[in-house]
Amino acid sequence: MAAQQARSFSARQFSCEKCPLRPLKVFREFEKEELAFVSKFKKGELAVDKGATVLVEGNHSAHLYTVLSGWGFRYKLMSDGRRQILNYLMPGDLIGLQGSLMGEMQHSVEALSPLLLCMFERDQLHELYRNYPGLAYDITWIASREEQMLDENLLSVGRRTALERAAYLIAFIGSRAKTVGLNGKQAIEIPITQQHIADTLGLSLVHTNKTLRKLMDRELIIWRDGGCEILDVDGLMRLARWEGLSEVLRPLV
């Protein structure tokens, strides 16, 4: 429970025009004006330590963030401590939209690795909607994509067996990571503990461990020093009966 709040704020080091993410081919091109506005919209960067909490359920956040680099996750807690991880966050993902729109966060966000965030001010969201309909559309698009991922996660937790669930989750994270170029040197390594997986799948830690072992025995993944490496994405997808991500151009705000 070392829920540190370690953060550090800094002025921008990455200008939006030279955003390291934007060249990725998953992201759609922006108009010059849009880019200029986003650049103005951006108020700075926030560096968050691994394991630190970015946003807390119940709080009102004045900010909206985009992940510039690193991994994180969204989760909810029950009063007796049960935790459900809702989704993972990686570069290009938006954080805190719910809070910005509806006032109060209904989930928390924690960093899985050192996390670098672009910070935006909630108040300017209205200006964005007023003057940049294309960006507004993009934000809705992003919200809709999150919903789509949640749908699939819900299907998984509700209807897949433990083995299928684990296979799905790892294939899912791996696929997402790949689209944003997170493959270290060929293979993708996911900075996650088995406890995280358990809390995502709705399983106990022990049973998660035994399930992952089966995946390892089948040579679909290997687990090593606090992370997971995928050996055979297609095998995982077949096992989980999962079709994969739809490959479409995404907006990046």
Added chain:
Amino acid sequence: MAAQQARSFSARQFSCEKCPLRPLKVFREFEKEELAFVSKFKKGELAVDKGATVLVEGNHSAHLYTVLSGWGFRYKLMSDGRRQILNYLMPGDLIGLQGSLMGEMQHSVEALSPLLLCMFERDQLHELYRNYPGLAYDITWIASREEQMLDENLLSVGRRTALERAAYLIAFIGSRAKTVGLNGKQAIEIPITQQHIADTLGLSLVHTNKTLRKLMDRELIIWRDGGCEILDVDGLMRLARWEGLSEVLRPLV
């Protein structure tokens, strides 16, 4: 598996200005201009029979709908027939936003009762974003609310026991129904079968039945002729450790 496609299209019978939903106090007031645009945006009404399929996973839908009256649900199927119900739809809810934004529907929608829908054309969504930022904001808001509901459902399926899950689900549906004035004569009756509940909770039909019996024995609900009536919402919420819906003004498109 009588997945009929029974629908009937008709010109509008309800003008947006006299929308029976809008007077409800959960919905925020609209500007005159917004209302005028929505009215122009609306292309007619669609009546769907109970049990009929409104939208099918994998299809490209040219339309966007708002529920005017009746109940429905969103769900996903796996290739071997396992079904996961994702959420329920009631008056004021938007249908088909994912399809309109991202091209392809990733879930299906079915009517639980006779359903009356307002129909909008996807192509005009861009115009809406260009000229009515307030409405655009509202649509994002609605998408965000859906995400919030999914978060809670995921927590439920992942981390609550069968009894808690059932209690949560019924309290959740009942609360939502109440905010849109769906209480028949005092009590709320939910037009749903136990199979639906099972497919929502990620449980088997048999175990769902036994779980509901426990709720009945505790006098929290009663089950009758193809529906569920809530006796004690607070009791259900306490049992599920659920805080309830946040009570905020919603937009209605």
Added chain:
DNA sequence: CGACAAGTTGACGCACGTCAAGGCCGGTGG
């Protein structure tokens, strides 16, 4: 050196799933 976080493994129990049978009811056709 101890302390702690993360992973591993076996033993055992329970909350679920599965199978099977039957009841109730409305609809349909003889």
Added chain:
DNA sequence: CCACCGGCCTTGACGTGCGTCAACTTGTCG
């Protein structure tokens, strides 16, 4: 009119997937 059927709910018996408990390992950091 009854006979039959299919949808929905109900209940018991039994099996199993997963949870819980507990002990041990390994690596890391002080």
